[in-house]
Amino acid sequence: MKPPRVLLVEDEGKTRDSIVEGMTLEGWQVRSAAQGLAGLQLAQAEPSDLIVLDWMLPDLDGLEVLRRIRASGRTTPVLMLTARGTLTDRLLGLDNGADDYLPKPFAFAELIARCRALLRRPNWAAGRNLQCGDLQLDTRARIAVRSGQEIRLTPREVDVLEYLMRNQGQTVTREMLERDVWKQVHRMTSLDNVIDVQMMRLRKKVDFPGVDRLIHTQRGIGYKMERLAP
Amino acid sequence: MIPNGWRLGAWWARSTLRSRLALWYAVGGTTLVALFATTLYAFVAVRLARPLDHQLRQDLAEVERSLLATAGDSLRWQGSEIARGPVDVTEHPWFELWDERGGLVLRRWPFTENRNLILPPPNRLAAPGTISVFPVAPDLRLRTLTVPFTMPGATGPWLLRLIRVHQPHADALPDLQLIIFVTLPVVVALLVAGGYFFTRRWLLPLDRMAAEAQRISAEDLRRRLPVANPHDELGRLAGVFNVTLDRLQNSFEALDRFVADASHELRTPLTTLRSVGEVGLRRGRSEEEYRDIIASMLEEAQRLQQLVERLLQLASAEGRGEALHPAPVVLDELLGACAQELGILAEQKNQRLVVAEAGLRLRTDPVILRQALQNLIDNAIKYGPPDSEVRVSSRAAPGGVLIEVADEGPGISEADRAHLTGRFFRTDRARARASGGFGLGLAITKAYLRALGGSLEHEARAPRGSIFRLRLPDGTAPPEPRPRSAGNPAEPKLPPAAAGAERHPFPEPLVPRVE
Numbered sequence: 001m002k003p004p005r006v007l008l009v010e011d012e013g014k015t016r017d018s019i020v021e022g023m024t025l026e027g028w029q030v031r032s033a034a035q036g037l038a039g040l041q042l043a044q045a046e047p048s049d050l051i052v053l054d055w056m057l058p059d060l061d062g063l064e065v066l067r068r069i070r071a072s073g074r075t076t077p078v079l080m081l082t083a084r085g086t087l088t089d090r091l092l093g094l095d096n097g098a099d100d101y102l103p104k105p106f107a108f109a110e111l112i113a114r115c116r117a118l119l120r121r122p123n124w125a126a127g128r129n130l131q132c133g134d135l136q137l138d139t140r141a142r143i144a145v146r147s148g149q150e151i152r153l154t155p156r157e158v159d160v161l162e163y164l165m166r167n168q169g170q171t172v173t174r175e176m177l178e179r180d181v182w183k184q185v186h187r188m189t190s191l192d193n194v195i196d197v198q199m200m201r202l203r204k205k206v207d208f209p210g211v212d213r214l215i216h217t218q219r220g221i222g223y224k225m226e227r228l229a230p
Numbered sequence: 231m232i233p234n235g236w237r238l239g240a241w242w243a244r245s246t247l248r249s250r251l252a253l254w255y256a257v258g259g260t261t262l263v264a265l266f267a268t269t270l271y272a273f274v275a276v277r278l279a280r281p282l283d284h285q286l287r288q289d290l291a292e293v294e295r296s297l298l299a300t301a302g303d304s305l306r307w308q309g310s311e312i313a314r315g316p317v318d319v320t321e322h323p324w325f326e327l328w329d330e331r332g333g334l335v336l337r338r339w340p341f342t343e344n345r346n347l348i349l350p351p352p353n354r355l356a357a358p359g360t361i362s363v364f365p366v367a368p369d370l371r372l373r374t375l376t377v378p379f380t381m382p383g384a385t386g387p388w389l390l391r392l393i394r395v396h397q398p399h400a401d402a403l404p405d406l407q408l409i410i411f412v413t414l415p416v417v418v419a420l421l422v423a424g425g426y427f428f429t430r431r432w433l434l435p436l437d438r439m440a441a442e443a444q445r446i447s448a449e450d451l452r453r454r455l456p457v458a459n460p461h462d463e464l465g466r467l468a469g470v471f472n473v474t475l476d477r478l479q480n481s482f483e484a485l486d487r488f489v490a491d492a493s494h495e496l497r498t499p500l501t502t503l504r505s506v507g508e509v510g511l512r513r514g515r516s517e518e519e520y521r522d523i524i525a526s527m528l529e530e531a532q533r534l535q536q537l538v539e540r541l542l543q544l545a546s547a548e549g550r551g552e553a554l555h556p557a558p559v560v561l562d563e564l565l566g567a568c569a570q571e572l573g574i575l576a577e578q579k580n581q582r583l584v585v586a587e588a589g590l591r592l593r594t595d596p597v598i599l600r601q602a603l604q605n606l607i608d609n610a611i612k613y614g615p616p617d618s619e620v621r622v623s624s625r626a627a628p629g630g631v632l633i634e635v636a637d638e639g640p641g642i643s644e645a646d647r648a649h650l651t652g653r654f655f656r657t658d659r660a661r662a663r664a665s666g667g668f669g670l671g672l673a674i675t676k677a678y679l680r681a682l683g684g685s686l687e688h689e690a691r692a693p694r695g696s697i698f699r700l701r702l703p704d705g706t707a708p709p710e711p712r713p714r715s716a717g718n719p720a721e722p723k724l725p726p727a728a729a730g731a732e733r734h735p736f737p738e739p740l741v742p743r744v745e
Contacts (some may be wrong), residue, residue: 220528
C-alpha cells in the first residue's frame with residue numbers, strides 16, 4: 001500500500017516539526033508549510049490524501065485557505081486545528097468544508113487517530129471477533145475469553161475493551177474514551193477519574209496474574225492495547 | 231446668526247441646577263404671584279361694585295316708569311327733579327339718552343354743562359347691559375349701565391345710559407393696586423434669593439459626593455460617599471452608590487484573588503514541568519529514565535490542560551457564555567445516569583451511592599445540569615469516607631425542584647463555608663491535590679446553577695457530613711405563582727414529603743446561602 005501523502009499547514013515551528021516527525025514515524029509522506037499562501041500553493045501543486053490545516057495563520061487564515069482549496073474543486077479531506085474551541089467556531093469550520101476539527105491542545109495520538117479515520121485507513125480491527133494475543137472478544141455476544149477462561153465484565157468494561165481492541169497498537173487517550181465510549185459531547189473533567197478507575201479495574205480482570213500484560217498505560221498520554229514481543 | 235431659542239437652550243443645558251431653580255423662582259414666582267394678585271383684584275373689584283350695579287338697575291326701572299313720550303315727539307320726565315347746585319348723590323336717577331347716529335337726545339344729571347363732564351357716546355356694538363367705568367376727574371369715577379331703550383309713541387330706538395358715581399371713600403381698589411405693585415417685586419426677590427440660598431445649601435452634599443466620587447477609582451475602592459442625611463433623597467442616593475461600590479469592591483477583590491490564585495495554580499505544574507525537564511537533561515541517562523522523565527512532564531502538561539479547561543468552563547459559565555439548550559428532563563433518569571457514571575468511584579471506596587426516585591420532571595439544560603450534578607456527586611464521593619453513603623434525592627419545592635446531594639464526609643467548618651464556592655478552595659489542600667482536584671468544582675457548579683436560574687446551598691448534616699442543595703426552577707411554570715392543586719398534571723406523583731416541604735419551605739436561617 002502506498003504511504004498516504006499528508007500536507008500540514010501550521011505556523012508554530014515546534015508544533016509543525018513534532019507533527020511532521022510523528023507522522024513520518026507512522027510511515028506517512030509529509031509536506032509542510034508555515035503560512036497560508038505557501039500551504040495553498042502546495043495544496044494546488046500536488047495532490048494530497050489529507051490536509052491538516054491550522055486555523056490561525058499569519059498571512060491567510062486557515063478558513064480562507066480551506067475555502068480556496070474547495071473553490072478550486074479539490075475534495076481532499078481537511079482536518080482543521082485550532083485553539084478556538086467553541087461550538088460556533090467548530091460549526092463555522094465544518095460549514096466551510098472541513099471534514100473534521102481538532103481543538104488545541106490535542107494529544108498527538110488523537111491527531112493520528114483522526115487522520116487515520118479521514119484517510120479511510122483506520123487501524124481499526126473490523127469484524128465480530130476481536131483478538132489480541134490470547135485475549136478474544138466476541139463483540140456480539142459480549143463475551144471475553146483469555147487463556148481459555150471467560151472474563152466477567154460489566155457492560156461498560158466490554159465497551160472499553162472493544163474500543164481498545166479495535167484500536168490495538170494505537171494509543172487511546174482519555175479524551176478519545178470520553179468521546180467514543182462515554183459518548184460525551186462536552187468535555188467533563190469529572191470523568192477523568194472515572195476513566196482511570198475503570199481502566200484500572202479492567203486491567204485487573206484482563207491482565208490477571210500469570211498472563212502477559214496487554215493493556216499498557218502510557219504515562220501522561222493514555223492507554224494502549226498491544227501484545228509485546230516476548 | 232444664532233437663533234435665540236438655541237442660545238437659551240445652550241445656556242439651560244450649561245447652567246447649574248441652582249441657577250435653573252433660581253430662574254424658575256423668578257419667572258414662575260412672578261407669573262404665579264401676578265396671577266394671584268390679578269384674580270384677587272378682579273374679585274374685590276366685582277364685589278365692591280355689586281351694590282352700585284344694583285342701584286343702576288333700580289334706576290333703569292325708575293326711568294322706564296317715569297319717562298313718557300308726549301305728542302310731537304318730545305319726552306316728559308314725571309319723576310322727582312334733581313336740584314341744581316351742590317351735588318346730592320341721593321337724587322337719582324341720572325341718565326343719558328342717545329340716538330342711533332350718536333346724537334344726545336336727553337341728559338339728566340346734576341352737573342352743570344360748564345364743568346366739562348362730557349362722556350363719550352356709548353359703543354353701539356357693545357352687548358346690552360354693558361357696565362363701564364369712566365374716570366372723569368382725579369376724584370371722580372362714573373359707573374354706567376347701557377341698555378337699548380324704546381318707548382311706545384316715540385321715535386326710538388335709543389341707547390339709555392344710566393350713571394352713578396363711585397363713592398371715593400368706599401373705593402379701596404386703588405389702594406389694593408398700590409399694595410400689589412409694591413409687594414410683588416419684593417416677594418419675587420425674596421423667592422429668588424431664598425431659593426438660591428437654600429438650593430445651594432441643600433445641594434452642597436451633592437458637590438461633596440461628586441468630589442469624593444472623583445477620588446474613588448479601581449485602585450481605591452475602599453472609599454465611600456459621605457451620607458449627610460440618610461433620610462433625604464441625596465442620602466438615599468449616596469446609600470445606593472455605596473452599596474454598588476461594596477459590590478464593585480467585592481468583585482474587584484474576587485478578580486484580584488482569582489488572578490493571584492490562578493497564576494499560582496498555573497505556576498505549580500509549570501514549575502514541575504521545567505524542573506523535571508531541566509534535571510532530566512543534567513546528565514546522560516538510560517532510555518528508561520528518559521521515558522520516565524518525559525512521561526512525568528506529559529502528566530504535568532495534562533494537568534495544566536485540565537486546569538485551563540476548568541478555568542474556561544468557569545469563565546464561560548459565569549459570563550453566561552454557555553448558551554442554554556433547555557429540554558424536558560426526567561429528573562430520575564438524569565440522576566440515575568450521573569450515579570451510574572460515577573458509581574464506579576463510589577464502589578472503589580466501598581461507598582453506597584443511593585438515588586432516591588421522586589418522579590419529577592422539569593425543563594432545563596440537561597448537559598449543564600448534569601455537569602453541575604456530577605461535580606457535586608464527585609465531590610461527595612471524594613470527601614466521603616470509605617464504607618459511607620452518598621445520597622442523592624430530589625423533591626418538588628415552591629417554584630421548582632430541589633436536589634440534594636448528602637455525604638458523610640468531614641463536613642465543612644463554619645469558617646470555611648464562606649469560601650466554599652470561591653475558586654481554588656479546598657478544605658485540605660494537600661489531600662485534595664492528591665485526589666486530583668483544583669478546587670474549582672463548586673465555583674463552576676454554582677456558576678452553572680446560576681446560568682440555569684437556580685442556586686446552590688450548603689447545610690451541615692448531623693452528626694457529620696454535608697448536604698449540597700440545588701434549587702432549580704422547573705422551567706415550565708409561568709412567571710406568576712400558580713395555585714398548585716393535587717390534580718395539577720404538571721406535578722405528577724407528588725410524594726407526601728414533597729407536599730409537606732411545599733407548605734414549610736425549609737428554614738432559611740439554618741441554611742447559610744452560599745455566596
